[in-house]
Amino acid sequence: MQLTNRRKVVSNKEQSFAEKIYLPAIVKGMAITFSHLFKKAPTIDYPNKTRPMAPVYRGQHVLKRDENGAERCTACGMCAVACPAEAITMESGERKKGEEHLYREEKYATIYEINMLRCIFCGLCEEACPKEAIFLTDRLVDTDYERRDMVYGKDKLVEKIDQRIDVSKRQTPEVLEFKKIPGLRHNELYKKIK
Amino acid sequence: MLTFVIYKSILCVVVFGxxxxxxxxSTWWERKFAAFLQDRKGPSRAGPFGILQPLADGGKMFFKEEIIPNVSNKFLFVLGPSLFLLTALMTGVVIPWGKDLIIGGKAYPLQVTDINIGIIYVLGVTSVGVYGIMIGGWASNNKYSLLGAIRASSQMISYEIAMGLSIIALVITAGGTLSFREILEKQDAGISNVMYQPLGFLIFLICAFAETNRAPFDLSECETELIGGYNTEYSAFKLGAFMFAEYINMFISSAIMAGLYFGGYNFPFAHELYSAMGLQEGSVAISLIGFLVYFFKICLFISVFMWIRWTLPRFRYDQLMNLGWKVLIPLSLFNLVLTVVVEFFRGTIVF
Known part of the structure; x- marks a missing residue:
């Protein structure tokens, strides 16, 4: 029974004269290499030029602030629950009087850490977040010498007030609409916690 | 007399430089050309198109640590690369780089010395170059180096025979002169020796690859089997000397091939071009154009060397010896006999 059509019968037949003197084969090979002389190199001249990124590239996370500059995150823990790599940890705290301009709701994250070595950049935290607080951006995570430096705290994650990070490519109206579907797992979980 | 000495020393320095x-x-072009053949871009960081790369490489060679193995023979260890570089540079003196410069009614040949046995001089000096490799490989006191040196020397000796025989055939067609200059003068404007000696040229080309230890005959320094062959133990400037000498050998053998078989500074319709440009025979411009044409041919041949290198895999050692002794030597003998018969019937040689 023949399983594939890739079978090849090996023959040890005598080489012909043309094969013996090698020259036709050499000329053929040289023609092949010569034809490559005129092909364009696919190289991207990296430090001078960079390859364009996909608009929905999932890179380093950002914790968004709202339009008044207050942190949106309420430390509900939905992202930590959703995270398949268990890269996210947080501790919540209560907002004090006079901190209304810093935190949007009464509860906020005193500590929020993402271990960038564990993170697989799947974007499930972003999908789970009910407050539109965490997003993946097109920034690349820098390398570092120490493992502990790869655990990013709020100092690196929360966007600066004067340097807002644009997430409109990932937070499209379709995404917002999608998140309102009541049957979604994060909505149910959120109701339970509430 | 004084002008003669000054003129010759200037010429020596220029040829050396x-x-x-x-x-x-060549090292830069080797890398660049390899990159083009492999759909890459090659060195591009040092200067525009990486044009300063040889300077960077040379600087690196100078500042690297100089290691001499303590079990080696130190005198011979230094002598090896020096001899190789010396002989490589010595071959350049018999090559006529262009037509005579005529300044103030006096002829200044663009050739350091016109010995009447120029071709034999080149063959002799290049075979002395084998001693450089042999001494270097042996003095390293390393088995890999020794094997590389043995391979290099046996390969060079084997291929010199076929090369010599193909040159004899060329000399017969060129009218029995061994002077480079006269052979080049005979190929005036158009009819170059390759038309009379196509087989001889092919044999010479293959032998030139073997003589310069270039791919596909680079098994004296092959990375996969012998680490680096005879230059395994060499570092810093002595390694640089070896590599430089190899590239100079390549340049010189390209010059010899372009000269002996492709007319050197002569080219088709040269006289028509000169008269169309209104140049007098023997003017400086003609020498300059001739030199540029010759240089262009040499560059083409160097590119062919590299083109072959990045196309063909390395020969096995027994294949190399079979090709040299069983194929090329009989073939060159056949070519010699054929040449003699043809020239006899053409009436250029009389017994």
């Missing part, structure tokens, strides 16, 4: 410069830029 040009050989070194071409060797340095």
């Amino acid at each position: 040009v050989s070194l410069g071409v060797a340095a830029y």
Whole structure:
């Protein structure tokens, strides 16, 4: 029974004269290499030029602030629950009087850490977040010498007030609409916690 | 007399400088050309198109640590690369780089010395170059180096025979002269020796690859089997000397091939071009154009060397010896007999 059509019968037949003197084969090979002389190199001249990124590239996370500059995150823990790599940890705290301009709701994250070595950049935290607080951006995570430096705290994650990070490519109206579907797992979980 | 000495020393220095410069830029072009053949871009960081790469490489060679193995014979260890580089540079003196410069009614040949046995001189000096490799490989006191040196020397000795025989055939067609200059003068404007000696040229080309230890005959320094062959133990400037000498050898053998078989500074319709440009025979411009044409041919041949290198895999050692002794030597003998018969019937040689 023949399983594939890739079978090849090996023959040890005598080489012909043309094969013996090698020259036709050499000329053929040289023609092949010569034809490559005129092909364009696919190289991207990296430090001078960079390859364009996909608009929905999932890179380093950002914790968004709202339009008044207050942190949106309420430390509900939905992202930590959703995270398949268990890269996210947080501790919540209560907002004090006079901190209304810093935190949007009464509860906020005193500590929020993402271990960038564990993170697989799947974007499930972003999908789970009910407050539109965490997003993946097109920034690349820098390398570092120490493992502990790869655990990013709020100092690196929360966007600066004067340097807002644009997430409109990932937070499209379709995404917002999608998140309102009541049957979604994060909505149910959120109701339970509430 | 004084002008003669000054003129010859200037010419020596220029030939020396040009050989070194071409060797340095061959390394750059080797990498660039390899990149083009492999759909890459090649060195591009040092200067525009990586044009300063040879300077960077040379600087690196100078500042690297100089290691001499303590079990080696130190005198011979230093002598090896020096001899190799010396003989490589010595071959350049018999090559006529262009037509005579005529300044103030006096002829200044663009050739350091016109010995009447120029071709034999080149063959002799290049075979002395084998001693450099042999001494270097042996003095390293390393088995890999020794094997590389043995391979290099046996390969060079084997291929010199076929090369010599193909040159004899060429000399017969060229009218029985061994002077480079006269052979080049005979190929005036158009009819170059390759038309009379196509088989001889092919044999010479293959032998030139073997003589310069280039791919596909680079098994004296092959990375996969012998680490680096005879230059395994060499570092810093002595390694640089070996590599430089190899590139100079490549340049010189390209010059010899372009000269003996492709007419050197002569080219088709040269006289028509000169008269169309209104140039007098023997003017400086003609020498300059001739030199540029010759240089262009040499560059083409160097590119062919590289083109072959990045196309063909390395021969096995027994294949190399079979090709040399069983194929090329009979073939060159056949070519010699054929040449003699043809020339006899053409009436150029009389018994």
